[in-house]
Amino acid sequence: MIIPLTFENKLYSRVIVSAENLNVAFGEQVLLQKASFEILNSQKVAITGLNGTGKTTLLKLILNRESPIKVATKAKFGYFSQKLDILDPKATILENVLKTAIHTETIVRIVLARLLFRNNDVHKLVDVLSGGEQVKVALAKVLLSDINILVLDEPTNYLDIESMEALEDLLKNFEGTVIVVSHDQYFLEKIATRKLEITGKSIHASKINNPIINHKTTSSKPDEKLLLQTKLSEVISKLSFAQSEEERLTWDREYTKLLAQLKELKK
Ligand SMILES: Nc1ncnc2c1ncn2[C@@H]1O[C@H](COP(=O)(O)OP(=O)(O)O)[C@@H](O)[C@H]1O
Ligand SMILES: [Mg+2]
CATH class of the missing domain: 1.20.5 (Single alpha-helices involved in coiled-coils or other helix-helix interfaces)
Structure with a gap:
């Protein structure tokens, strides 16, 4: 899918997010101890780990640029979480997305159509949509706003297969950096090239072998x-x-x- 999701505010630093000796704890509960990681420009990075290991917490620390996490100065984060609090339920799908979009209405409509909101569907109020449909509106809104780093927490929950494939295409064509938490191994293999796994209170980086992406480029x-x-x-x-x-x-x-x-x- 060739939707030109390009933008003016491209980042030029090599390292976009990094931390050394990161300690995170809630009271007695230690999540990370002397953890280190690095996310490079335009990388598509999966954050994995068992439930409760601190994936969502780590995303929030990155978004808030909490010390000792370093974030490229011109970084503009777009954050998707299952809370969907970025949506105005009393506005339509199109209004919700257009409100923050930096792209033309045509591009917005093409992305929405790709996510299976066609023609007059876009005039439905967000209020009346199903959970999965609201997820898609929130994803489109984040993707099309003025950002250069996408941070997605469990974006595929409630998505049907067709919408999930659409999301895969959109993410592959997104020019910026993507940081995504998901339990869906198949989805991650399709879109991500690197993995940061939280285990044993540390963060372990590895490559994701990606036959699909490799195949596409050849x-x-x-x-x-x-x-x-x-x-x-x-x-x-x-x-x-x-x-x-x-x-x-x-x-x-x-x-x-x-x-x-x-x-x-x-x-
Ligand atoms: N604000 C908070 N205060 C106390 N404990 C918290 C807070 N936020 C998260 N936790 C705890 O930290 C652990 C990790 O949570 P979370 O980052 O949401 O995990 P994950 O996203 O990997 O499932 C959980 O046990 C959670 O209860
Ligand atoms: Mg979580």
Whole structure:
């Protein structure tokens, strides 16, 4: 899926988040002892560990830039948590996302359509949506706002398979750094290249072997792919300037067709 989720506020530091000798405890309960880790620019990092080992706590410490954690100065975090408190239940799906979006309404609608909110669906109030649908709105809102680091805590809970695949595509195309906590091993293998595992009050870094990502970068037909991608960008731009519903629908159909061809190519 080629949604150009690029942004102006790209980070140029090599190390985006790091800590040495990090100690975390709640009273007697020690979560981390002399833990160290490093997250590099544009890495897609999975944070794993058993329940209660401190994954959510670690994310919050990073977001709050708690000492001794160091965060790149120009970092702008986008945080998704299951609490979904970033959503206004009395506003529509589209309003919720547009309110903080730095992208055009067309891009916003394409992302929402990819997450299976099509046409008039986007005018539904968040209030009436199912749990899984609200998760998707919150994810779209975070993804399309003015950020360069995505921090996602259990983003796949309540998502159906199709939406999960859409999220995988969106994350792979996100230009910034991604830090994600998930129990879903399959999902993590698809999107992340590094793992930080919390175990024994320490953080252990390792590589995630990712046949899918590797396969994608060694496509056998690079020219055809490039051509389709270029066409797709053109269609996206046509979509944003469409003067009538009819014109919009025409380009929308063209978009779907090109996308299907691209997917076919990737197989
Ligand atoms: N504000 C807090 N005060 C006291 N204990 C807390 C607080 N936040 C988290 N904890 C405890 O720290 C442990 C780790 O929690 P959490 O980071 O949510 O784990 P995980 O996300 O890995 O499941 C849990 O035992 C939790 O009860
Ligand atoms: Mg948690």
